[in-house]
Amino acid sequence: MIYLDNAATSLNKPQVVIDAVIDAIQHSGNAGRGSSDSAMQASRSIFQARQSLNQLINGKDPRQIIFTHNATDSLNTVIKGLFKKGDHVITTVMEHNSVLRPLYELEENGLELTILDINSKGIIDPATVNNTIQSNTKGMVITHASNITGDINPIKEITQILHQHNLLGIVDASQTIGCIPIDVEALDIDVLCFTGHKSLLGPQGTGGIYVHPDVEIHPLKSGGTGIDTFSHHQPLDYPSRLEAGTLNSHGIAGLAAGVNYLIDYGVNKVRDYERNLLNIFYKELQSIPQIKFYGHFNPTVDRCGILSINLGDFDSAIVVEELIDRAEIITRGGGHCAPLMHEALGTKEQGVVRFSLSHYTKKEDLMVAVECLKDIQKDLSE
Incomplete structure (x- = not known):
């Protein structure tokens, strides 16, 4: 078999990824739930995964790495946690349905949406972003690269324009993280959404969000976090703010192994x-x-x-x-x-x-x- 469908999912994984998942299944308990050796091992593994991902993208703090199940989970969490009725949001024709469908859903409930077309080079012209900004614009959701053509958008130029107007830049890095260098500080990205099972070489069922410390996202889900048990509300601090319920520590262990492999390679x-x-x-x-x-x-x-x-x-x-x-x-x-x-x-x-x-x-x-x-x-x- 010749496998040429890595944009859907990476089939060939480094052996260290497979070994890490097996070891986690055999030895990891529930992170943040108790002080047993197995629970503590899961907690350490997850924190180390945050550190590795933060290093890979040059984030400000490992605690700003939030784990999800995939990029769709990440994008829904971010889009529905940042935008509301009356806001204006910019996006592009290049987007995956994991961006478009949440935005359409919000549009049906009063969000104003502008969708930018590609230029002759198949990407988004930053000038069109500047020309689209309105008084109620809240931010822009844009893919780093098209999952059809592979063309990469000029993210830095776009985020510079957005920040001149105090707007948020949310980037879908599903096709780029792990195979194209990403520096969230240099690119001035406010929120980065990604999946773990493509070029990061991790298992399916893993993904995440990097959130700049100054950005506040309303939680999509509420539930157990292992802390603040008697509070009626989801904790405000990241990462617990957006991580309700048991994390996929087995998958995250494999994801961390994939990320560390990429850092070394x-x-x-x-x-x-x-x-x-x-x-x-x-x-x-x-x-x-x-x-x-x-x-x-x-x-x-x-x-x-x-x-x-x-x-x-x-x-x-x-x-x-x-x-x-x-x-x-x-x-x-x-x-x-x-x-x-x-x-x-x-x-x-x-x-x-x-x-x-x-x-x-x-x-x-x-x-x-x-x-x-x-x-x-x-x-x-x-």
Whole structure:
């Protein structure tokens, strides 16, 4: 099998991640619930995970790392905890449904929403952000990179504009954290939402939020935290403020192992490797008749390890199935939960065939994919 669907989830995990999950299942109790060895081990493991993630993104304080179940959980918590009826929020056509659907829900209850289109390079022009700000604007929710094209938005320029107007910048880093260097201080990000099971190489069911200490998010959930038992209200301090209930300490242990692996290996190294492979892949694919590419390709510009195509007007789902049947090449077709981006790209009906790499991807695997696509194009055209 050739696995090229890492934008959906990373299949190949470092052995240290697997070992960490097994060890946690065997030895970890419930963090913050008691003083037994097993409970304390879980607490230590979770705090160490906060420290590692904070180091990875250069956050201000490990206590500002909040654990969730995935990026959807993170984004719902943040969007519904920051915005209310009467607020104006800016977002983009590049967003995943985990951003759009919570915003649509709030819009139905009185939120004002502006959705920005992409420019000729497939990203958001900061000038359009500035031109969209209103007196009741509260902030902007924007993806760091498109999960369809891999193109990266100019986050720093956008957050600078937002902060000139005292507005919040919320960034969805689902496709970038772990494969593109992220410094929340340098990028001036107020809130960063992420998942653990993609380029962070952790288990599914893990994710998180980084919240700048000056940002107050109203809790989406209330419940047990292991502290302030007799209070009627959720604790105000992070991370307990947004962490009601038992945490997934087993998964978080695996996530921490993945993050530590990346810190040691080097996110810059991951980025450079994936970008080099992507450029080779892109160049080889250009020889296929009637192939369509989506995204702006520049070998000197950072982008995620994502390359989306179509073969003429053939349905993307058919091409995906042919890749599986002919060479066990795993990709993804269809809509990718980003409906507005497909409308912007003109692929609403056809979808796209998305290839997404990791640092485990080999050049030989991509060459097999190229030859397979050539055969598919030839056979479908006859």
